[in-house]
Every structure is written in C-alpha cells, then in structure tokens.
Amino acid sequence: MAEMLPGWLLPIVAPFIVLNVVVGMVTYVTLLERKFAARMQSRIGPYRVGYHGLLQPIADALKLMMKEDIVPTAADRPIYNLAPIVFLIPCMLIFATLPFAPGLGVADLNIGILFFIAVSSMEIVGLFMAGWGSNNKYALLSAMRAVNQIISYDLPYIFAALVPVMLAGSLKLSDIAVAQEGFIHWFVFYPVIGQLAFLAFIVATLAAENRVPFDILEAESELVAGFRVEYSGMKFALIQLGEYAHMVGSSFLAALLFLGAWDGPGPEWLGPAWFLLKAIFIFLLVTWIRWSFVRIRVDQILALSWKVLLPATLVLLICTATLVVWRTSGGI
Amino acid sequence: MTSATGPTVVELDYAGGERLTMNMGPQHPSAHGVFRAILTLEGETVVGVDAVIGYLHRCHEKLAETLTYAQYPSIASKTDYVAAMTSEFAYVMAAEAIGKIEVPKRAQYLRVITAELQRVASHLLWLGTWCMDMGGALGGGATIFLYCIREREMVLDLFEKLVGARLLYGFFQVGGVRYDIPEGWAQSCRDTIDQIEQRVGEYEQQLEENPFFLARAQNVGVISRELAEDVGISGPLLRGSGVNYDLRRAQPYSSYEDFTFAIPVETAGDCFARYRVRMAEFRQAISIVRQALDRLPNGPISSRPGLKSVAQTRIPKGEHYARVEGPRGEVGCYLVADGSAKPYRMKWRGASFSNLAVLPFIIPGHKVADVVAIMGSVDPVFGEVDR
Incomplete structure (x- = not known):
C-alpha cells in the first residue's frame, strides 16, 4: 500500500491510521475491562447499550463530550487546561515505534525501546501539571506521589525491559521480535531468566500504569480521584484516554518483549492478530491483578521498589549480561 | 466544632517548613457516611486529626419523647441503620425492664436469631x-465488597420474608416480637448461614494469603489495652485489644445464657486483630443462630398480644438503662418513663460514637492511606454517631 501513496503523504497517513486505531481500541478496551471485572465480581457489567453493552464506550464518549467543562476558580488556568494534552501526547507517541507486523509500523527506530520508555515516562509531566494546576490538595498529594512512584519504578521497568534487549542483542523492537521466532524462542520461555524478567516487568508495568495495587495516585478512598479530581467532561476523557492508551501500549510492549510479538501459527498476515491477542492477554493479566489486590501504601510501594525490585532486576540484568557474553564467546 | 485553640498536633521529627491542612469529608468516598476529619499533614504523615460530627443529626432522643412505646422501635432502627435490629432490641429491653414485662421464651429466641443474623x-x-x-x-x-454485598443480600432476604422490610424492620415490640417465623423460614435460614459460613472462609483465604492486605492491616492503628479501657471503646475493637468483654457473656440477656459460644479475643490491637475478631464473630453468630433454630421453643411470641391501639402500651413510672452487644459494641438505651404511653426522656449510647473517640489517639503518625484503613477498622455508622 505504501507504494501507491506519494512519498510526502505517507508520514501523514500512517500516524493518522495508527492514532485512530489506537483510540478505537482504547475505547473498547475499557469495555473489555468492565466486562472482565464484572465477571470476576459475579456481576454482568454493561448490558443495556447495544448488544451486550457493545455500544457502551461510544455512549460514554458522547456523554463525556457533552458534559459541562468546569474549571475551578482557583485553578492555574493555562497549566490546568494544558495538562490533559501534555498527558495524552506521550501516551499516544509510544505507539509510534511499535511494529505491528514485519514492516508495519509508523517508525521502526533503531533505538525503539529506548524511545518507548523515555516517552512513556514523560506522561509524568502532564500528570504533575494536572495535580499542580488544579490547586486542590488531593490532586497535589497525588501528583507528589506520582513523581515518587515514577522515579522508583522506571528503573526496575527499564532493567526488566533490558533483559530481552540483551538476549536479542538489539534495541530495535522489530529485531527483538524477530529474535523470538518459533514458539520455544519466546523470551518468556528462556530458562529462569525469562520468567523472572517477565514477572518483574509485569510488576513494574503495573506500577508505571498506576494500577492497583500501585494506584496510589488515584487512590479514590484517600485522595478521591487524585490528580484528576477537578477534571470533568472532555478533559477528563482525555486523561482517561491517555491512561488506557498507555496501558494498551505497555501491553503491546510486554507482548513484544516476552511473548514473541507477531509470532504464531498460521499464515503471515495473521501476525498482527496474534500480536493483538497477546497484548490483550497481558492487558487481562494486569486487569486480573487489579481487581483482586488491595492497594499498598506509598511508603510500602517505595520500599518494594528500592529494596526488592531494583536489586532483583539489577542482579537479573547482570546475570543476563554474563550469560550473553559467555554464549557469544563460544559457550553454548 | 474545631477547638478554639486550633487542631491538636503531635510533634514529629519533621524537617519541612509547612504543614498542610486537609479536609477529609463530609463528602468523601471513604467517610462511611458523613464524617469530617480535618487532617494536619506533614508530607504524607498525619500529625493531627480533628473529628467533626453532627452532619447526620436527626433529633432521635427528642423524637423518642413524642412517640409511643409501640411506635418508636421502628424509628430506633434508624439510628444504626446497618444493624437496625440492635437498637430496637435495646429500646424494647429498657421498656420491658421498667414495666417488668415478661418476654415469652420463643420471642427471646427469635430476638437472638435476628440479632445474630444482623x-x-x-x-x-x-x-x-x-x-x-x-x-x-x-x-x-470492590471485588470483596461486591461479594460481601451478595451475602448480605441473602440475610436481608431472610429479614424480608420475616418482617417485610429489608433495612428498617420494626420487628421488636415491647413484650415480644411482632411476627412469628413463616413456614420454611427456618430451613432457608439454615441454608443461608451454611453458605455464608463457607464464603467467609473463602474471604479469609483470599485476604490473609495476600501479602499486600497483611502489609496494610498489620501493625496499623494499634490500640493498646490501656488506651482501649481508658477511652471506653467496646465491641470488636475492645476485644481486638485483648479485653475479654462481651455483654452477651458478662450480663446475659434474652436467654443468651442458653447458648454455647466463644468470645473471640485478639491481643495485638491493630487493624488485623480487629479483623480477626470480626471474622471469628461471623462463625460464633452463625453457631448461635443454629443453636437457637434447633431449640426454638413453641409458645406465644409476645406477652402483650391483641393491643387495639398503640396508646395502650403504657409503661409505669421508672427508669432503666438497657444495653445489648451490637455488632459495633455496646448499644445502650436509657429510658425514663412517667407512666404515660410515651417515654419522658430517652438517651442513646451509640457504640460507634464511643468507638470514634479513639481515632485522635491512634491516627497521628500514620500515613494518609492508613487513615481510611483505621477508620474502616473502627467501623463507624454515622447514623448511630449523630443520631
């Protein structure tokens, strides 16, 4: 398809398609989560709008668009208004480097994973702006917690993500995917190291996505809704969209790093479908954890990161490095 | 209602320059009603807490003076609306003690069954x-919450079959109870409690095998035995702090002496100990209901049947303080009767109100997140606090 378009049009069309697909997917992922959570809690979940509630996300989006936009009198207006957008952009940008199939992606950078991680932790800027600009004590506390949490969990997150990078020997996401071709070569099946790294990566993902048990930013039983307590209408929708986009992006990344991306049985064109299925699997795993754990306290979260997760991932990384060096020098 | 000298603050080792005052409530997701806590924060640590109550005041004690002894029990249930049977129980016990009214054995057993189900x-x-x-x-x-609500529904269904109401019952009346159990009720009650007993075990498993839950509950909000006795808390809080005191055993009423049951006591005094006490009480309450259903005597359900008008329930002059062991602790009703169909004066002792007094002693020094965990473990119902 790329050959049929004039050269200058491609950089516009490709992001346009990806963006729309992502937004569409994100809206439906919320429905998936609600249905999944409902099943866990012996409920039915959304049911009335459309067949089995299939139109619920659209109804929700329409409702949010029509809501009155309330800005608190004491809010720092420019910061308050800009925050949702600053929050959303990095969450969308992370999809830029994701290859959905060989050669199917917006930009398969040679430092893809670095870009992904760097951009995804940029969301903290928007988050802190929201917390600060709202001029609300709950929001401020939440923003302070957010900074704490991002600083503590980005390191284990990166270290865990570096394990597949080392095993594949490339920062390029498509290279990492190609390195896992064939079911048994998925990095999650790599003896010991693979499983541990996957575990650490999922824990760090939970923290990076602010999901229970690490959702101290939102913490509605203490901070009502955390940094977005003052947002309503479309601004709230943007924040929500960003949060879920981040989650979907992280699920794709986990599927790519550990579950072999588009690798699967069937013809090659089924690749993106496999990738999607694996990402949804990761998403549901995270959702499952979310709906079965209680939240832990902010100091416990930090202790868990600095005293357990960080040393553990560091040791894991060193082990992987040793193994890789030993292997390339003619070990196995 | 903040004290004139401003909030009391516990001095901690704090290097920061400014303290933050944060309002929790009266509209707050975890205020358990309408409770306002003015927190003084140093970073995330709470150093002072001022409790503001009274948002749910409904003049219950004045209301009681204007209603007859037959009318008030169904209003009494509105004090503690989560455990409505308990406050009705205390009120009718006070009236019966003043009037020296005998309660038939069957009615006593029915009271025990409903109180324990409650x-x-x-x-x-x-x-x-x-x-x-x-x-x-x-x-x-939320997952645990919805499971628990599912089970609570089953108990409420039982009450609905018995009384016709699901929240505020009016089941107790002076001299007995209002309704006898319908046909088949005993069996469905047995089935329900069997199921709940099994599910409670499941929750214990789900929670206690979860390290995050333990991290949140253990060593949080410790009430020492001395503090518990000084402040005058009661119920599971007191028993969680190592005091073996339960009115059903210390001062048996309504034939509680007929049943064998244990008083669960934990010594740690933290949120987890209170949780353990309540979890054990589930099983004890269920066992009491089983025993009462097994031995339910035949006979009348009220010693004052066939009243034609409410005004006929006259209580002679006198006064009495009746107390029962509610789910939250000691619920007391002090009643002064002047010989007419309405009490002269009535005073409630709400378990939640007295238990709430312990908060300023245990919250300072904890993180904001612990405030809600501690408040939840105290289990206040604000209908009963404010009345």
Whole structure:
C-alpha cells in the first residue's frame, strides 16, 4: 500500500491510521475491562447499550463530550487546561515505534525501546501539571506521589525491559521480535531468566500504569480521584484516554518483549492478530491483578521498589549480561 | 466544632517548613457516611486529626419523647441503620425492664436469631467497605465488597420474608416480637448461614494469603489495652485489644445464657486483630443462630398480644438503662418513663460514637492511606454517631 501513496503523504497517513486505531481500541478496551471485572465480581457489567453493552464506550464518549467543562476558580488556568494534552501526547507517541507486523509500523527506530520508555515516562509531566494546576490538595498529594512512584519504578521497568534487549542483542523492537521466532524462542520461555524478567516487568508495568495495587495516585478512598479530581467532561476523557492508551501500549510492549510479538501459527498476515491477542492477554493479566489486590501504601510501594525490585532486576540484568557474553564467546 | 485553640498536633521529627491542612469529608468516598476529619499533614504523615460530627443529626432522643412505646422501635432502627435490629432490641429491653414485662421464651429466641443474623449482615458490610477503603472502588477492594454485598443480600432476604422490610424492620415490640417465623423460614435460614459460613472462609483465604492486605492491616492503628479501657471503646475493637468483654457473656440477656459460644479475643490491637475478631464473630453468630433454630421453643411470641391501639402500651413510672452487644459494641438505651404511653426522656449510647473517640489517639503518625484503613477498622455508622 505504501507504494501507491506519494512519498510526502505517507508520514501523514500512517500516524493518522495508527492514532485512530489506537483510540478505537482504547475505547473498547475499557469495555473489555468492565466486562472482565464484572465477571470476576459475579456481576454482568454493561448490558443495556447495544448488544451486550457493545455500544457502551461510544455512549460514554458522547456523554463525556457533552458534559459541562468546569474549571475551578482557583485553578492555574493555562497549566490546568494544558495538562490533559501534555498527558495524552506521550501516551499516544509510544505507539509510534511499535511494529505491528514485519514492516508495519509508523517508525521502526533503531533505538525503539529506548524511545518507548523515555516517552512513556514523560506522561509524568502532564500528570504533575494536572495535580499542580488544579490547586486542590488531593490532586497535589497525588501528583507528589506520582513523581515518587515514577522515579522508583522506571528503573526496575527499564532493567526488566533490558533483559530481552540483551538476549536479542538489539534495541530495535522489530529485531527483538524477530529474535523470538518459533514458539520455544519466546523470551518468556528462556530458562529462569525469562520468567523472572517477565514477572518483574509485569510488576513494574503495573506500577508505571498506576494500577492497583500501585494506584496510589488515584487512590479514590484517600485522595478521591487524585490528580484528576477537578477534571470533568472532555478533559477528563482525555486523561482517561491517555491512561488506557498507555496501558494498551505497555501491553503491546510486554507482548513484544516476552511473548514473541507477531509470532504464531498460521499464515503471515495473521501476525498482527496474534500480536493483538497477546497484548490483550497481558492487558487481562494486569486487569486480573487489579481487581483482586488491595492497594499498598506509598511508603510500602517505595520500599518494594528500592529494596526488592531494583536489586532483583539489577542482579537479573547482570546475570543476563554474563550469560550473553559467555554464549557469544563460544559457550553454548 | 474545631477547638478554639486550633487542631491538636503531635510533634514529629519533621524537617519541612509547612504543614498542610486537609479536609477529609463530609463528602468523601471513604467517610462511611458523613464524617469530617480535618487532617494536619506533614508530607504524607498525619500529625493531627480533628473529628467533626453532627452532619447526620436527626433529633432521635427528642423524637423518642413524642412517640409511643409501640411506635418508636421502628424509628430506633434508624439510628444504626446497618444493624437496625440492635437498637430496637435495646429500646424494647429498657421498656420491658421498667414495666417488668415478661418476654415469652420463643420471642427471646427469635430476638437472638435476628440479632445474630444482623451481626452477620453488619459484619459483611463492614468487611466489604473496609476492603474497599484499602483496595479502592476500582480494585480488589470492590471485588470483596461486591461479594460481601451478595451475602448480605441473602440475610436481608431472610429479614424480608420475616418482617417485610429489608433495612428498617420494626420487628421488636415491647413484650415480644411482632411476627412469628413463616413456614420454611427456618430451613432457608439454615441454608443461608451454611453458605455464608463457607464464603467467609473463602474471604479469609483470599485476604490473609495476600501479602499486600497483611502489609496494610498489620501493625496499623494499634490500640493498646490501656488506651482501649481508658477511652471506653467496646465491641470488636475492645476485644481486638485483648479485653475479654462481651455483654452477651458478662450480663446475659434474652436467654443468651442458653447458648454455647466463644468470645473471640485478639491481643495485638491493630487493624488485623480487629479483623480477626470480626471474622471469628461471623462463625460464633452463625453457631448461635443454629443453636437457637434447633431449640426454638413453641409458645406465644409476645406477652402483650391483641393491643387495639398503640396508646395502650403504657409503661409505669421508672427508669432503666438497657444495653445489648451490637455488632459495633455496646448499644445502650436509657429510658425514663412517667407512666404515660410515651417515654419522658430517652438517651442513646451509640457504640460507634464511643468507638470514634479513639481515632485522635491512634491516627497521628500514620500515613494518609492508613487513615481510611483505621477508620474502616473502627467501623463507624454515622447514623448511630449523630443520631
């Protein structure tokens, strides 16, 4: 398809398609989560709008668009208004480097994973702006917690993500995917190291996505809704969209790093479908954890990161490095 | 209602320059009603807490003076609306003690059955809301909450079959109870409690094998035995701090002496100890209901049947303080009768109100997140606090 378009049009069309697909997917992922959570809690979940509630996300989006936009009198207006957008952009940008199939992606950078991680932790800027600009004590506390949490969990997150990078020997996401071709070569099946790294990566993902048990930013039983307590209408929708986009992006990344991306049985064109299925699997795993754990306290979260997760991932990384060096020098 | 000298602050080792004053409530997701706590924060650490109550005041004590002894029990249930049977129980016991009214054995057993079922229902709601305080409405807490509500529904269904109402019953009346159990009720009650007993075990498993839950509950909000006795808390809080005191055993009423049951006591005094006490009480309450159903005597359900008008329930002059062991602790009713159909004066002792007094002693020094966990473990119902 790329050959049929004039050269200058491609950089516009490709992001346009990806963006729309992502937004569409994100809206439906919320429905998936609600249905999944409902099943866990012996409920039915959304049911009335459309067949089995299939139109619920659209109804929700329409409702949010029509809501009155309330800005608190004491809010720092420019910061308050800009925050949702600053929050959303990095969450969308992370999809830029994701290859959905060989050669199917917006930009398969040679430092893809670095870009992904760097951009995804940029969301903290928007988050802190929201917390600060709202001029609300709950929001401020939440923003302070957010900074704490991002600083503590980005390191284990990166270290865990570096394990597949080392095993594949490339920062390029498509290279990492190609390195896992064939079911048994998925990095999650790599003896010991693979499983541990996957575990650490999922824990760090939970923290990076602010999901229970690490959702101290939102913490509605203490901070009502955390940094977005003052947002309503479309601004709230943007924040929500960003949060879920981040989650979907992280699920794709986990599927790519550990579950072999588009690798699967069937013809090659089924690749993106496999990738999607694996990402949804990761998403549901995270959702499952979310709906079965209680939240832990902010100091416990930090202790868990600095005293357990960080040393553990560091040791894991060193082990992987040793193994890789030993292997390339003619070990196995 | 803040004291004139400003909030009391516990001095901690704090290097920061400014303290933050944060309002929790009266509209707050985990205020358990309308409770306002003015927190003084140093960073995330709470150094001072001022409790403001009274948002749910409904003049219950004045109301009692204007209603007859037959009318008030159904209003009494509105004080503690989560455990409505308990307050009715205390009121009618006070009136019966003044009037020296005998209560038939069957009525006493029916009272025990409903009071214990109510304890189960109330503890279910406590477990759900407490977990939701800690786990979030969008997290594992909500899962436990919905499970607990499912079980509470089953108890409420039993009450509905018995009384016709699901929240505020008016089941107790002076001299007995209003309704006898319908046909088949005993069997469905047995089935329900069997099921709840099994599910309670499941919750214990789900919670106690979860390290995050333990991290949130253990060593949080410790009430020492001395503090518990000084402040005058009662119920599961007192028993969680190592004091073996339960009115059903210390001062048996309504034939509680007929049943064998244990008084669960934990010594740690933290949120987890209170949780353990309540979880054990589930089983004890269920066992009491079973025993009462097994030995339910035949006979009348009220010693004052066939009243033609409410004004006929006259209580002679006198006064009495009746107390029962509710799910939240000692619920007391002090009644002064002047010989007419209405009491001269009535005073409630709400268990939640007295238990709430312990908060300023245990909250300072904890993180904001612990405030809700501690408040949830105290299990206040603000209808009973404010009355």
